[in-house]
Amino acid sequence: MKKHIVLLLVILGITSAFGQEDNRPENTGDNFSLEGALELFKNANSLEEFEKALNQENNQVNNLDLDGDGQTDYVNVEDIKENDSHMIVMSTYLNETEKQDIALIAIEKTNEGNAVLQIEGDEDLFPKNTIVEPSSEEKGAVQKLKADSNVAVVDNSAPTVNVWVWPSVRYLYAPSYVVWVSPYRWRAYPRWWRPWRPIAHSVFYGYRLRYHPHYHYVSVRRVTAVRNVYYPRRHSSTLVVHNRRGTTVIHKNRRGGVKAVKVRNTRVKAGRRR
Template sequence: MKTKTLLLMIVALMVNLSRAQDVTTVNAKNSDISDNLDLRAVASLFGESANLEEFEQKLNDPKEQISNLDLNNDGKVDYLRVVESTESNTHVIIIQSVLAKDVFQDIATVEVEKDANNNVQVQVVGDVYMYGSNYIYEPVYVTRPVIYSVFWTDYYRPYYSPWYWNYYPTYYYTWEPYPVFRYRRDIDRHINVHNHYNYVNVRRSDRAVAIHNNRRANGYETIQPNRSFSQRNNNVSNRYELDKTREKAVSGRLNGADSRGNSTSTRGNESVRNSSTSVKTAAPVRSNTSVRTSAPVRSNSETAVRSNSSTRAVAPVKSENTVRTNTPQRSVSTRSNDNVVRTKSQTATPAQTTPVRIETRQNTPTRTETQTRTVQPARSSNPPARTQNSESGAKRTNGRG
């Protein structure tokens, strides 16, 4: 028994270790640089900012920690600076990661354009090196952002971040990046759920594309040319397709777990049904036994039935003791009413004494079998003569009274 238990423990430990290794492998394959900055959170912050200076401050707020990027692998989240280029009614806001002195890498752009009908179109576009080609979100804000009223004024000047490597604002301090799974879990609280973030794969403004190409910074791409999104992920073209692939993989694992769980629960239900069946088959045995043993009592006189009902409240323990000692003759000459009841139960036929014991013990099947065994040896070879003696004894008793 101990050997079996030890073997089961070893098998369970091996299964847990294999599962842990599988989970680690899946996380390593699914992690990507683009996981460390959610563009929906960027679009949400942009709509809540009064100007681009405030937008840059929210991107780098240590308390909010919107970004989790560490491209230069120095163990600290990179500072994100904001640089703007404008042309006519088109504004291109470029978000760049500060990696070293005069080394920057474009992460994403916010492209804002107003048409002839004064309708404003906003697209948040992930850099092709970081997120793949045509990874674009179009936010639809529940309220018109305040920053729209600033862009098209006569005195407006494009914003250019004054901060650079080792020269940062006073509110900013560095922090260590979190594991990717934790960042992806916590970033949702920074996304305004009242807005809508529609995914598209076409850039609407050709002018914005031309403006960005003239100002694009690719310092990290130059250092790591083999780390582009297309080379990190061979089977998908951008981050959106990567997310869809992950969702399918997760749903497949969940479906497999559900099928195994259903099969386990089915086996459990079968065991419950088997146990309930055994209970149902045992119940009729008890009821049949009580009916068969009590039937002869009902055919006798009403006095015997009444004595049985009184025996329940008088002394069930004493009646049981008299049967065990097998001395019914000693209690024949009794005086009290309680003793009379006992005499009747003792001098009764085995069919009469059996239901008394069953009713006293509340129809317990085990006790019924024991009582039947004790009564059967008491039968004599001449039952009719014993019955007559008991009747004559009763007459003598009544005569003496």
């Protein structure tokens, strides 16, 4: 009888392990909304304001817990400027020295009154070359912004959307702009920040759907400075091990031992992209 009970417990344990594996998102980056980050960036008047918006629970853009402490990670924002290009890096600290990039907004001024923009998920958290940009549906919103703001903007005849009218873009190219680097670090966060417990991915996915209509996935990287300027400075933490079903965070103890902790949430099988 005891043998049967032990065998049953083993089977249940194996079944539970497989169930947990299936309950994680296909990629850990699915717990961060690239479309949502672009929407917050579009409406921000500064990078400081953008960073604050990313770290507010009610915006439902960030659901990451890469350091495995049971609370969402604080997202830092930093600008890397190169001539007429800006690379807005979103990242998080995993400890005092380890930093992991989450996503990158790349912007390039192509001529007077014209700029292109894309957001790319970091390859440690997203599939390689996961790139999102404003879709043609966003053009109507851009035209409305032009009318409301009374700003003369060159019409965009290319397939890409001209984002020059976005308040955040005009902020970056203003003569008085000073390159922004987040002043916050590991355990040195702003007083207003209140971390929260990550929610199940199936719930988070439903919340982030509201950001999808005006953005779409593309396969072409439009800002050439990304490869030459950003990648040599990219942060990829040695504590994060990427795999197809999620990210393993390695926690070191005082004696030098390590413990692997899987990121586990609910997988959404269909309708990931638009």
